[in-house]
Amino acid sequence: MRKRKGAGRPTIADVAAQAGVSSITVSRALRDPQKVSERLRAKIDKAVRALNYIPDTHASALASSRSNVVAVLVPSLTNNVFSDTLRAIYDALDASPLQVQLGNSRYSATEQERLIGIFLSQRPTAVIVSGIDQTPAARKMLEEANCPVVQIMETGPDPIDMMVGFSHYQGGRAAAQHLIDQGYRHIGFLGARMDPRTTRRLAGFRRALEDAGMFDPDLVKTTTTSSSVTLGGVLLRELARHRPDLDAVFCNNDDLALGALFGAQKAGISVPDQLGIAGFNDLEMMQAACPSLTSIRTDRYGIGRHAVNMIQAVLEGTPPPEKIIDLGFDLQMRQSSDRRHILASGPA
Amino acid sequence: MRKRKGAGRPTIADVAAQAGVSSITVSRALRDPQKVSERLRAKIDKAVRALNYIPDTHASALASSRSNVVAVLVPSLTNNVFSDTLRAIYDALDASPLQVQLGNSRYSATEQERLIGIFLSQRPTAVIVSGIDQTPAARKMLEEANCPVVQIMETGPDPIDMMVGFSHYQGGRAAAQHLIDQGYRHIGFLGARMDPRTTRRLAGFRRALEDAGMFDPDLVKTTTTSSSVTLGGVLLRELARHRPDLDAVFCNNDDLALGALFGAQKAGISVPDQLGIAGFNDLEMMQAACPSLTSIRTDRYGIGRHAVNMIQAVLEGTPPPEKIIDLGFDLQMRQSSDRRHILASGPA
């Protein structure tokens, strides 16, 4: 008489009975076949197939206090920037027994905090979290989580544990400097969402223009709504109408840059002669566009790969020498901001 | 003397001791606060905070044989098509205690089968799986999983359990018919990846052209490599070079369509007059492009929302009346295939 019913599925005990061995032998045969004689192993495999046995992750995790879960938190599922990093994480974890538990924090620090709480209750093997702007409570939870933690996408001082990314401030600064170098003089900024990383890109942009004595707050056009190609066109049109002297824009990201290009084309503004455009991230489409679009190339796949590498190194007892990895970025100059032909022939 | 060490974290028993109650009372206070008196609840809450207690998901799942996990399998993390659906799933599950376990099958049926096996070992509450082309073994596992299963993105006969999507065959056919109706006569097909859904779009395309007596296998240009904007340009250039009479292309997806547009622009081919272009899915950028791009609009967000609704309905004991939901599609005609000005003024 059972006092309680489980899920009704076959358990290790059922397999053991069928194979005529003890359950611990089945457990071993499944986890580490070499530890079991070939004869028993064959019997066990047969029983497993006959019963269609599937091990219970939860029982295993409870008994071993190991979960094989790597918690991953990103702020968006639709932003291509994160999908490249996610793909790298899935690729890197593919060969290992580790599973990804993915959370979408929607660009909200409090939502991220909530998800961290939920995810930690799964006793994850490691945590990968986007950004460096965790709430104090979230930070505390992660510090006490007693597992490797990697903050990704960005670098900064004072990591919770480990970190891999690059400086968005420097990225924004480099983009602005490039436009200055190309001879543009009334350079605008188009920004959407305005999350912490976007804000730091704007800070870098501002710094470069200030150093050149040409920062004009009136040329900064931002919105907190989410980014899109359409929005890029809208922001450009509004800014260009308000400030006809605008001659270049640095866009927060590549979607906006593509939208700005389309917007310019619709308005009959020639790129790069009348308007220079630079984006951020260098999505694949940037080089295919007509004209091709300048962007700051970031190694998003590398970020995911390094994050997993760092975690695996720690788990293997050989923690990486550096707690912080800065993968940097590269400015990819393309047609949309290339005025070398003009610069070469002297001022107009 | 402990015979075995757990993770070392505080357990419900620790909280109970600290609060001076029994552990079951703590358990209840956490799950269903109304069942515990306010006085004890306050004590317990205090103890939880003091100890920084985090419940153990695995112990809970084992004891209750409920896991709160919804397994979701998609073929790609970088394809925007799936990110919209995923976002819907995360949004819909947000209010519930259910967690998403996401798997990336990389457009491989055998990889999907492998992941299904892994995921079922978590005893998921429900499974959402992309496509209708599961391997026989995968299908069998899902049929025996004893939980709601929803196949998404596509409709077809013989669902494993439930289904929500639309007909890619009809979508391809509608796109081709539209191009025919606009007066194009040498209509090509650009396809990447050639996964089952792409193949069915091509079948629909072919059918429409055959019905019109104008199908030409020589105008079908496909590759099994993954899709990209750049690839769209490459495929268009190759096809146009080989067949100068080409006057329209239906692209497998919107990335290819955008790439085809850029490719045409680079080659000095005017769209839509010399070349009509239609894509598939109607990503946001299509309406923003210059010229704007025709596409088959699909309700990807709706697919995710319906999938979760169906699951929740079953869990609540009120299974949906229809096992199969066809969300259909809409042709969005835009500038890239709009020849009404030509049709109106008669044949050239």
Added chain:
DNA sequence: TTGTAGGCGTTATCAG
């Protein structure tokens, strides 16, 4: 409303 007893399926520990 609160508590007692015991099991969920697996694995760590210790013997043989």
Added chain:
DNA sequence: CTGATAACGCCTACAA
């Protein structure tokens, strides 16, 4: 190499 036993942390069932 194999097995008996007792946890892992929580929850169901039943009782008070």
